[in-house]
Amino acid sequence: MRTAAILSTRLRRCERGQAAVELVAVVPFVLLIGALLWQLVLTGHTLWLCANAARVAARAEAVGGDAEGAARSALPAALERGLLVERGDEGEIRVQVDVPLLAQGLRTPLSVAAGARMEAGA
Numbered sequence: 001m002r003t004a005a006i007l008s009t010r011l012r013r014c015e016r017g018q019a020a021v022e023l024v025a026v027v028p029f030v031l032l033i034g035a036l037l038w039q040l041v042l043t044g045h046t047l048w049l050c051a052n053a054a055r056v057a058a059r060a061e062a063v064g065g066d067a068e069g070a071a072r073s074a075l076p077a078a079l080e081r082g083l084l085v086e087r088g089d090e091g092e093i094r095v096q097v098d099v100p101l102l103a104q105g106l107r108t109p110l111s112v113a114a115g116a117r118m119e120a121g122a
Contacts, residue, residue: 039102043112046099049075051114054095057085058116061093071095082111092117 053074060070068085075083075097082098096113 035102039108042102043099043110046079046097047112047114049079050095050097050112051116053083053097054093054114054116055118057093057095058091058118061087061091062118067093088115090117091119 053071056074057067057071061067067087068083071085071093072080072083078100079097082096084096086094086096088094092115094113094115096111099108099110099112101108
């Protein structure tokens, strides 16, 4: 019985820092997954803003205004740098915006685009 108690004490001493080592090993993976999820959120938000800018530009184009200026005014300043506004067939306006990276001021090689069309007088 005494041998079992000694063995049990020795095993507990060997495993004393195990949880700390596991935590240190897992933290980088948790941070990486969090960063990837946040990048997906940023991409979705950029797409939503791009679609709104396309609708605003289409409205401006329908009433004879400046479509590019309207799209630029609908976007935050951080997204204006990669803005591309194209006029398509039948009055469609296509807006393309570069997707920002997690760090402010950096850009991914990805871009999102959205199009909108509004009939004149509508």
